[in-house]
Amino acid sequence: MSRELGTERELQATKAVIGELAKHLDVNICLELWDGTIIPLGQGAQEEIRFVIASANVLRRLLRQPSLISVAELYATGDLDVVGANPVDAMRHVDHLQFLALPRKVNKARMLKMALPILLKSYSVSSFVKRFTKEAGVTPNSGRNDKEMIGFHYDLSNEFYSLFLDKEMVYSSAYFPTPDSSLDEAQLYKLDLICRKLRLAPGDKLFDPGCGWGGLLCHAARHYGVEAYGTTLSEEQFAHVKAKVATMGLGDRVKVELRDCRSLADDQIFDKIAQVEMIEHVGIANHQDFYKYLRKHMRPRGVYFGQASFRRNTARPEDFPRLTPYMQFIIKYIFPGGELDHIGMTTGVLEQAGFEVHEVEAVREHFGYTTEHWVRRLYDRREEGAALVGMPQTRIWLLYLSLCALSFHRGALNAFQVIATNRRSGASGIGFDRTTVYGGARRVDADDARANMLKSA
Structure with missing residues (x-):
């Protein structure tokens, strides 16, 4: 946190600028x-939930570099804080479009004159x-190092993720039977x-x-x-899965490897493939x-399941690749x-890759509930997070998950x-009644599953 709070002139200038905005x-x-x-x-704005500015340096940076990156770094270091609520509840009170519209509404010359005592100094950036x-x-052939990037995200520590994930450590959108279902139930x-x-x-x-x-x-x-096979590039995840499989006694039916999923042997063919929120890491x-590649490793009419986050399409295709401020923050x-x-x-x-698409179900609101649960759980255990990865990293994650939820x-x-x-060519094998029984798939207990597998062998 910044030690230099600012002069009296800077304080008065800050009050004038904020009052004008x-x-x-x-x-x-x-x-x-x-x-x-x-x-x-705002008129009648409540005081219970407040954004707190720790020094003149905050406004100095926001005026010189108004961006989500600036807000994120200031929040991570505690120079910009929220009191009275967790970040997602606080940001519910803020229509960010109003802030984006400010440059068109304010008198820039008047603002510059009021802010001059603040702008005379350069802002400092935390390291x-x-x-x-x-x-x-x-x-991958042009220097893309997926293992390094996966490690940056997932190898913080398994203990950190356990602070906000469910008991099964599922890091993807849950599916809530009812809005008041618990996170464990929904996952x-x-x-x-x-x-x-x-x-x-x-x-x-x-x-x-x-x-x-x-x-x-x-x-x-x-x-x-089923006989389940998984791959990961995360050292931390790999260690966790190996231990979990051993503890559950599933070693004869579950295999996991620390490797790129695109390095399978040519003769590895699967009946079913589930890709759950990992395509976001692959690159468009x-x-x-x-x-x-996935299709090459599937039997004919093998079933593919994919779940992922998506952006809205743009009116002009050429505009879609442009990174939004949110995405710039995420990738950094x-x-x-x-x-x-x-x-x-x-x-x-x-x-184009040779699949036939059968079902597309929107689960946006389920992901909103999921990320909101994650925020609340991490916020309640933020001191434990700070002990594991540091408070700035914990606060960056609180902001990230809050922005996702909203x-x-x-x-x-x-x-x-x-x-x-x-x-x-021909019948898909998917069946007709897909909204209830999904082709007759049903749960079996572990003993039945083992017996059926021995019979088939």
């Missing part, structure tokens, strides 16, 4: 300055925030839904590329009797080759090399589940 805002929140002054940012500084690269429901959508049957060979902490692998093997330029601090396509792009590329709730981001098959 507040005339053009109507948000239900207040701003607290370092001397204790509280300034409402305590972990960021990814390398170029991601477009393809188990989602795992079971994936198995049913895949029409899993005892003896099926299931591939989970980017298998995370092994929740789906173990659930499918235990309850649907690599999507078509990646789906072709959270997901280096990450990219989100739109749902039309995904279904189109799947068809983006899904407001529809700025979307999420979909997609079912496709390895296309062949």
